[in-house]
Amino acid sequence: MDKILTEVYLPASGKTYEIFLSEDMYVYEAVKLLTDIFTEISAGFFCGSGSDVLCRREDGKIYDPGKKLSESGIRNHSKLMIM
Secondary structure, eight states: EEEEEEEEEEEETTEEEEEOOOOTTTHHHHHHHHHHHHHHHHHTTTOOOOOOEEEEEETTTBTTTTTTGGTOOOOOOEEEEOO
């Protein structure tokens, strides 16, 4: 299982985090993991809604939750955003 280093921006807090994710993880699994992490560490700025999405930060393209990260073009140093 290979890991990829991603940069995930959380607009609710205005902060960016470097997070390792498995390239074999599905986008919906990454969303669940990230929302759990950010809900815990954001001191109330973010609370997962169940309809959160993972986007490409530069243009807001929403990744298909049914695809694996590797199939979605997410690679090392990809800049992502959770909304």
